Amino acid sequence: MLSIMFAGTPDFAVRHLSALLSAGKQVVCVLTKPDKAFGRGKKMTINLVKRLAEKNKIPILQLESLYGPEAQELISAFNFNIMIVVAYGLILPKNILEVPSLGCINVHASLLPLWRGAAPIQRSLCSGDRETGVTIIRMNDKLDGGDILYQEACPIESFDTTATLYNKLANLGVTSLLKTLDMLERKTDRAWKQDETQVSYANKLRVEEARLNWSVSATQLERCIRAFNPWPGSYFLVNNTLIKVWKASVLPSVSGYLTGQIIRADKHGIQVMSSDGILNLEELQIAGKKITKVQDLLNSRYKFFIPGNVII
Structure with missing residues (x-):
């Protein structure tokens, strides 16, 4: 059985973590961003991924930075062989990517190599794309540039907003992730490289x-x-x-x-x-x-x- 460290922070991520737990996957640790103060009263808010991890008594790491030997040592201390990254919010440096024996995989809400980056759903809508989708990649040190393990398309309807597409792609991401893990466990996965001539970038919204x-x-x-x-x-x-x-x-x-x-x-x-x-x-x-x-x-x-x- 795969031993998983899960890295994620917002609602999009918690849906994937919930699916992993419901499917009986072995999640040995959750890596999520530190708690933040919100609102006028600057009240500390616990993100949804952390809440779910606490509910299921899963160890939690909240690191300000992943660079340096201390972060690598803390992460390496957990006995896991694959990291699943879903909307984590911090870049994983090369030394962290190399910790798990089966590498790190990422769920990205676009048909890579289209719309690498922070806002793929919004950029796809703005551009008038007729379809989008979910791509599972084996991560490398390039932004969303790793080899593709699995990809599935989703049509964009004329009435779709970021909110409706977000829900569609979260559901598609969950099923795509579980299929990918099944292939990895059975060793039937066949990765392919992205076409670098087709790359576009989804810059962060302003x-x-x-x-x-x-x-x-x-x-x-x-x-x-x-x-x-x-x-x-x-x-x-x-x-x-x-x-x-x-x-x-x-x-x-x-x-x-x-x-x-x-x-x-x-x-x-x-x-x-x-x-x-x-x-x-x-x-x-x-x-x-x-x-x-x-x-x-x-x-x-x-x-x-x-x-x-x-x-x-």
Whole structure:
């Protein structure tokens, strides 16, 4: 039987750890990021992976850094032959990758070599990809550049957001991981190298990216709205008020309007001209308020959306 050290931190990771435990896999240690203080009161928060490990009485390592002999010594002290890494949050240096006899494997939420890096789901949505998927790799010292052990695709629907794709890929990741472990245990795995000519990178998201830029097409804006749902949420400013957009649709262009100009505002949506096409805003949220249908917002803030006005 494989002896596993599991490295992960957020919800995406805890689903994989839970599946391993439910499948009866031997997890001898959990490696997760240190606890952090959140909120105004700076209350220390325990991440979900640590909570599950504590519940199952699994030893836990929370290291500030994996570099240096001390980290290697602490990790090597556990009797394991494979490390499974799922959204851990820290880079594993070469000396750590070499600790387990069967190496380290990683669950990545894209069809590698596409979208290596921190935000593969969001970048895939922004780019208008028709499919994404999960890739299990044998890790090396390159960012998401290891040989592929298993890969499975998932279609991207026109209504998918990062939130919906996150759930789909978490479920797909779990089944893919268990299949990969089964192949490794039976020694039927057949790894293949990534095509370096097809590499693309999914850079970490910045809040500034979420501001709607009317000088791009309505199609691109609608993709970004779905990509930045749930975080950080696409937004624009009107009357010095930040308004987030959670749902929108694309309508054909009409002539005679400026980029960012409001064409009409009624119960069917707030129509704003882009560089190509009209973005029809359908669900919005004023900062500090709940998400609401456009009609409810117009009832209280109609003066914000008078047709003819231009949103900068």
